[in-house]
Amino acid sequence: MRVELRVEAWRAWLDERLGTDAVREFLRRKAVPIHRHTIWYYFGGMTLFLFVVQVVTGALLLLYYRPSAEAAFESVQFIMTEVEFGWLVRSIHSWSANLMIATLFIHMFSAYFMKAYRPPRELTWVSGTFLLLLALAFGFSGYLLPWNKLAFFATKVGTDIAGDVPLVGRFLLRFLRGGEEVTGATLTRFFGFHVAILPGMTTIVLALHLILVQKHGMSVPPSLEGKSLRKMPFFPNFLLRDLIGWVLAIGALAALAALFPWGLGEKADPFAPAPAGIKPEWYFLFMFQTLRLLPAKVGIVEGEVLGVTIFLLGGIFWMLVPFLDKPASGRRSRFFTGVGVFLVLYLVIMTIWGYLV
Amino acid sequence: MPSWSEQRRKLLNILLGTSVGATLVAIFYPILKFMIPPEVIEATQASVVAGRVNELPPNSGKIFKFGNKPGLLVRTPTGEYKAFSAVCTHLDCIVQYRPDMRLIWCACHNGQYNLSGKNIAGPPPRPLEEYVVNIRGEEIVVSKA
Numbered sequence: 001m002r003v004e005l006r007v008e009a010w011r012a013w014l015d016e017r018l019g020t021d022a023v024r025e026f027l028r029r030k031a032v033p034i035h036r037h038t039i040w041y042y043f044g045g046m047t048l049f050l051f052v053v054q055v056v057t058g059a060l061l062l063l064y065y066r067p068s069a070e071a072a073f074e075s076v077q078f079i080m081t082e083v084e085f086g087w088l089v090r091s092i093h094s095w096s097a098n099l100m101i102a103t104l105f106i107h108m109f110s111a112y113f114m115k116a117y118r119p120p121r122e123l124t125w126v127s128g129t130f131l132l133l134l135a136l137a138f139g140f141s142g143y144l145l146p147w148n149k150l151a152f153f154a155t156k157v158g159t160d161i162a163g164d165v166p167l168v169g170r171f172l173l174r175f176l177r178g179g180e181e182v183t184g185a186t187l188t189r190f191f192g193f194h195v196a197i198l199p200g201m202t203t204i205v206l207a208l209h210l211i212l213v214q215k216h217g218m219s220v221p222p223s224l225e226g227k228s229l230r231k232m233p234f235f236p237n238f239l240l241r242d243l244i245g246w247v248l249a250i251g252a253l254a255a256l257a258a259l260f261p262w263g264l265g266e267k268a269d270p271f272a273p274a275p276a277g278i279k280p281e282w283y284f285l286f287m288f289q290t291l292r293l294l295p296a297k298v299g300i301v302e303g304e305v306l307g308v309t310i311f312l313l314g315g316i317f318w319m320l321v322p323f324l325d326k327p328a329s330g331r332r333s334r335f336f337t338g339v340g341v342f343l344v345l346y347l348v349i350m351t352i353w354g355y356l357v
Numbered sequence: 358m359p360s361w362s363e364q365r366r367k368l369l370n371i372l373l374g375t376s377v378g379a380t381l382v383a384i385f386y387p388i389l390k391f392m393i394p395p396e397v398i399e400a401t402q403a404s405v406v407a408g409r410v411n412e413l414p415p416n417s418g419k420i421f422k423f424g425n426k427p428g429l430l431v432r433t434p435t436g437e438y439k440a441f442s443a444v445c446t447h448l449d450c451i452v453q454y455r456p457d458m459r460l461i462w463c464a465c466h467n468g469q470y471n472l473s474g475k476n477i478a479g480p481p482p483r484p485l486e487e488y489v490v491n492i493r494g495e496e497i498v499v500s501k502a
Contacts, residue, residue: 060391082395085387247380254383 026214030234033220040110041218043103045242049249050100051206054138057093058195065145067191069184072147073267080264091257097139099253101283104135112340115327116219122322124212127205129319134202139281141194147187152268153278155190156182161291164308183270222327282355286347287311289354404500407440410492418454418461421499427451428488428499433472434459440499441474442486452485461485 015021032041064083066075079086108128111117117125144155159182163173178185220229232238280288287307294303317324325336359367407421407430418431420443429443431454441461443451450465460477461470468479475484491498 056388060388063392064394082397084390084393084395086391088387089391250380250384 027235028233030214030217031231032218032234032238033224034230034232035220035224037110037114037221037224040107040114041238042242042245043107043110044213046245046249047100047103047107048206048210049242049246050096050103051202053096053250053253054093054100055199057089057096060089061093062195067145067188069147069187069268072145072187073264076146076264080261087261088254088257091260091262092253094262095253095256095260097142098282099249101135101139104132105283108132109340109344111219112321113337114219114221115325115333115336117322117325118219118222118327119322121212121216121219124209124216125322126319127209127212129315130205131202131209133315134198134205136283138194138198138202139283141190141198143281144187144190145194146264147268148265149268149272149275150265150278152182152270153274154280155186157278157288158280158284159186161287161304161308164302164304165312166305166309181270222333279354282351285354286350289350289357292354292357404498406496407490407499408497410495410497412497413438416456416459420451420453423488423499429454429461429485430490430497430499431461431472438490438492438497439472439474440488440490441470442488444485445481446476446483446485447479447481 011020032038061079064075064079064086066072076090079090081087083089111125111128140155140158144151159173159176162176163169165172174180176186176189177183178189279285290311291304291307294307296303298306321336325333327333402424405421405423405428407423407428408419413419413430413432415432415436416434418429421428421430423442427443429441429452431439431441433439441452443453445452445463445465445468447463447466447468450463452461452463452468452470454460455462458469459472461472461474462468463470463479463481466480468481469477470481470485471477473484474487476482487502488499489502491500
């Protein structure tokens with residue numbers, strides 16, 4: 001009895017200062033609809049979990065990593081060979097990054113096909129597309145940090161492509177490289193992006209995204225809208241199911257890290273020729289492959305410039321989908337579903353093609 | 358005697374509790390181990406060339422590198438060579454030779470050592486470690502005793 005009284009006193013104390021009762025009340029009411037597409041609701045939480053894994057392992061790597069052209073490669077080598085569980089922490093960081101991008105894509109396309117961007121969730125979608133951009137920027141900047149040959153040339157190619165963006169290309173190239181060439185200055189910059197600027201931006205956009213998800217609750221697909229659906233409480237039923245997924249993810253990460261530890265390759269040498277088989281990370285392969293297929297000149301425009309422009313416009317279109325699609329009118333809505341199917345096929349085919357060639 | 362279903366519940370709780378515990382251990386053990394820096398094996402140098410014979414006039418001193426630690430080479434007013442660890446035994450500052458005091462002096466907390474390395478004034482608790490000095494031709498070779 002005494003203990004219960006004390007707990008009650010603590011609850012009242014905290015509530016008076018932090019308003020915790022409102023959170024408790026919110027959690028008590030929050031519910032997740034049950035239907036045949038409920039499985040897709042788990043991928044947002046999974047992406048968030050893998051992001052937390054990135055933050056924790058990334059903070060650990062910072063204890064030993066040294067961001068300079070002279071010391072970066074050696075410090076990663078030191079992590080992989082000397083530091084206890086260093087191979088595990090770095091491999092999990094790399095694997096989790098890749099899985100996070102994968103679950104992010106699944107989350108995005110499931111939201112797209114269920115038309116979860118319908119009013120009033122347009123800004124949830126827009127904030128999500130920003131998070132996709134941030135995740136890709138994390139991947140691109142993190143890839144260079146071990147300062148190995150593959151990363152060095154992938155960054156050369158990647159920043160060169162950024163230089164093809166109409167109007168601002170040259171500025172962008174110099175901004176990304178910290179000069180005309182990929183050098184130690186680029187590494188320092190990418191390190192700053194990767195551990196300070198991108199995390200700061202992500203914190204803000206992610207907070208907005210999550211607040212909007214709480215504000216509007218789970219969206220149900222149009223075909224099920226208006227029907228009376230069974231619901232499960234978010235806390236604890238849905239969260240415990242989430243938790244099972246996260247435990248499985250940790251297991252998968254540990255297994256992947258142990259069976260396929262992330263390699264380090266050879267130290268970058270700015271004056272050595274590019275090795276054969278330069279490829280970006282898999283999530284950039286579709287762009288890489290597209291640019292490779294374009295002819296040098298299309299009419300009067302350079303092929304590369306055309307490709308980059310198309311990707312840029314495509315990205316803006318993708319971000320604005322909630323304002324262009326009017327799910328109430330059937331034909332236009334089916335067109336957007338078609339666009340999604342085409343895009344998935346395009347991404348899958350180009351990625352596999354780019355991987356095989 | 359608890360019922361069968363109560364016993365079963367208890368068993369399940371034990372299994373669940375231990376697996377949660379094991380998972381947490383499996384996560385936090387590597388994290389803690391990772392944070393402890395590994396021992397860096399020092400290249401143990403037995404001796405080092407600290408300077409050249411005509412470099413130091415009598416009543417002067419210089420710092421030299423002994424592996425990754427600083428050493429102090431002193432030429433006493435009588436012309437004799439002496440070498441010590443330059444790490445003050447008080448709080449790890451680097452000591453220097455003071456020609457005006459004819460002493461080894463630490464600027465951090467006014468610690469003083471005589472020319473045998475013995476702590477004679479101020480806070481240092483122990484003498485400086487003394488090294489052996491040998492002249493080999495033009496080179497002054499310092500080695501650990």
